[in-house]
Amino acid sequence: xxxxxxxxxxxxxxLVPGCAAQTAPASPAPASPGTxxxxxxxxxxxxxxxxxxxxxxxxQTLEMVRLGRDRVTDRKLRTLVAAIETxxxxxxxxxxxxxxxxxxxxxxxxxxxxxxxxxxxxxxMARLRTAPDGEVDRVLLELLxxxxxxxxxxxxxxxxxxxxxxxxxxxxxxxxSRTAEVSLMAGLAAGRRA
Numbered sequence: 001x002x003x004x005x006x007x008x009x010x011x012x013x014x015l016v017p018g019c020a021a022q023t024a025p026a027s028p029a030p031a032s033p034g035t036x037x038x039x040x041x042x043x044x045x046x047x048x049x050x051x052x053x054x055x056x057x058x059x060q061t062l063e064m065v066r067l068g069r070d071r072v073t074d075r076k077l078r079t080l081v082a083a084i085e086t087x088x089x090x091x092x093x094x095x096x097x098x099x100x101x102x103x104x105x106x107x108x109x110x111x112x113x114x115x116x117x118x119x120x121x122x123x124x125m126a127r128l129r130t131a132p133d134g135e136v137d138r139v140l141l142e143l144l145x146x147x148x149x150x151x152x153x154x155x156x157x158x159x160x161x162x163x164x165x166x167x168x169x170x171x172x173x174x175x176x177s178r179t180a181e182v183s184l185m186a187g188l189a190a191g192r193r194a
Contacts, residue, residue: 044163048099048106050154051167054174055095057151058088060121064147067128068140077137077188084144084181091174098167138192145185152178 065081065088072078099106124143131139155174162168 042163043098043102043106043167046158047162047164047167048102050158050162050171051095051099054151054154055092055099057147057154058092058095060125061088061144061147061151062092063125064128064140064144067125068136068144071131071133071136072140073133074137074188074192076184077140080181080184080188081140084148087177091170094170138189141185141189141192145182145189148178148181148185152182 062085065085069078069081069085072081128136128139128143152175155171155178158171159168159175162171
């Protein structure tokens with residue numbers, strides 16, 4: 001999966017009218033586990049763009065793991081795929097809730113910034129969908145590892161520009177989980193080559 005370098009993507013988002021300047025109050029939405037909602041915090045335009053972009057990215061992740069989950073043969077990869085599906089389904093619900101609770105301006109910004117087709121996503125999904133049974137594990141690892149690495153990069157970059165402490169803490173957790181997943185997938189891929 002091709003990916004736009006994170007710095008270039010954030011710079012481009014800053015140039016989009018209304019991204020950096022827009023603020024929307026963040027209401028006390030249900031916090032994800034381990035994070036308390038911050039009363040009075042304000043979500044800035046970059047928080048909104050980050051959440052909208054990561055939500056679209058997460059939807060692709062979920063599509064990818066659902067395409068592969070029933071065809072994966074490696075037990076460790078099957079466990080990882082199940083964990084990703086559970087975790088990212090919960091994270092997606094949290095992101096959508098925060099965007100909804102941030103108000104109509106945030107919802108409109110999220111709609112405008114829902115880029116949906118990151119890189120060659122359609123070709124990647126088709127490649128996974130049509131992979132012969134004996135190749136699904138390899139193809140899934142080849143596609144999912146860089147996809148999750150891109151999410152880690154996006155989350156890492158957001159930690160220094162976001163305004164809402166909840167969103168920055170969420171970005172930190174996303175970076176940590178995706179980085180750990182990429183490391184696990186590298187080990188699984190190395191084991192397949194051995």
